[in-house]
Amino acid sequence: AQTVTQSQPEMSVQEAETVTLSCTYDTSESDYYLFWYKQPPSRQMILVIRQEAYKQQNATENRFSVNFQKAAKSFSLKISDSQLGDAAMYFCAYRSGVYGNKLVFGAGTILRVKS
Amino acid sequence: NAGVMQNPRHLVRRRGQEARLRCSPMKGHSHVYWYRQLPEEGLKFMVYLQKENIIDESGMPKERFSAEFPKEGPSILRIQQVVRGDSAAYFCASSPPGAYEQYFGPGTRLTVT
Numbered sequence: 747a748q749t750v751t752q753s754q755p756e757m758s759v760q761e762a763e764t765v766t767l768s769c770t771y772d773t774s775e776s777d778y779y780l781f782w783y784k785q786p787p788s789r790q791m792i793l794v795i796r797q798e799a800y801k802q803q804n805a806t807e808n809r810f811s812v813n814f815q816k817a818a819k820s821f822s823l824k825i826s827d828s829q830l831g832d833a834a835m836y837f838c839a840y841r842s843g844v845y846g847n848k849l850v851f852g853a854g855t856i857l858r859v860k861s
Numbered sequence: 862n863a864g865v866m867q868n869p870r871h872l873v874r875r876r877g878q879e880a881r882l883r884c885s886p887m888k889g890h891s892h893v894y895w896y897r898q899l900p901e902e903g904l905k906f907m908v909y910l911q912k913e914n915i916i917d918e919s920g921m922p923k924e925r926f927s928a929e930f931p932k933e934g935p936s937i938l939r940i941q942q943v944v945r946g947d948s949a950a951y952f953c954a955s956s957p958p959g960a961y962e963q964y965f966g967p968g969t970r971l972t973v974t
Contacts, residue, residue, distance in 0.1 A: 779961045781962075783965075788967070789950060789967065789968050789970075790965070790967050790968070791904075791952060791954075791965035791968075792965075793962060793963075793964070793965075796961075796962060798961075837903055837904065841961055843961070846909070846916075846917050847892065847894070847909055847916075847917070847956070847961075847963075848894065848906040848909055848917060848919075848920070849894070849896070849904070849906065849954075849963060850906070851896075851903035851904045851905070852903055853902065853903045854902075854903050
């Protein structure tokens with residue numbers, strides 16, 4: 747079974763600075779998708795960024811980018827120019843491209859943004 | 862296009878009662894997923910449904926839990942004879958056919974007293 751590990755329970759960043767959240771996963775599949783979701787205090791799950799495993803180019807969405815290292819099974823999220831509104835719990839998630847549609851989530855990283 | 866809707870947002874049940882959680886997917890989305898988030902934990906998959914069919918229920922507890930997604934109306938997650946351990950946030954997500962992204966509703970927070 748696939749597993750997703752987020753080794754940083756909590757991270758802090760100064761406003762306007764850059765922070766990187768780590769995520770590693772374990773799979774024997776070659777076709778899969780990876781996601782980062784944000785969960786603010788409202789608890790709404792918000793899709794931040796997605797990456798298809800077959801794409802070598804790292805995904806970017808405005809201030810959010812990923813560093814996808816397929817061989818190392820690593821999928822880190824970089825947040826540039828951090829804003830107070832970025833404070834939230836961030837979850838890394840894996841979805842098989844072949845076997846089923848469910849998302850497998852990591853335990854999450856709490857991101858605190860200091861003004 | 863309205864997002865995924867869940868109701869109620871908060872539900873309080875006494876031990877032994879039944880809980881019914883509803884999820885209306887986004888327009889055009891025929892795939893529905895239910896996840897459970899226990900306090901201080903990540904989301905755990907429970908069940909994946911398409912209209913009138915359960916596709917994958919590998920994450921559902923064998924007893925007391927059931928889910929349906931009828932031809933008409935919302936998807937329902939039903940928990941019979943609730944226990945304190947069922948207290949959690951229950952999230953519904955939906956996706957259109959052929960898509961790999963899932964869009965989440967705001968969740969239902971179930972509290973069992």
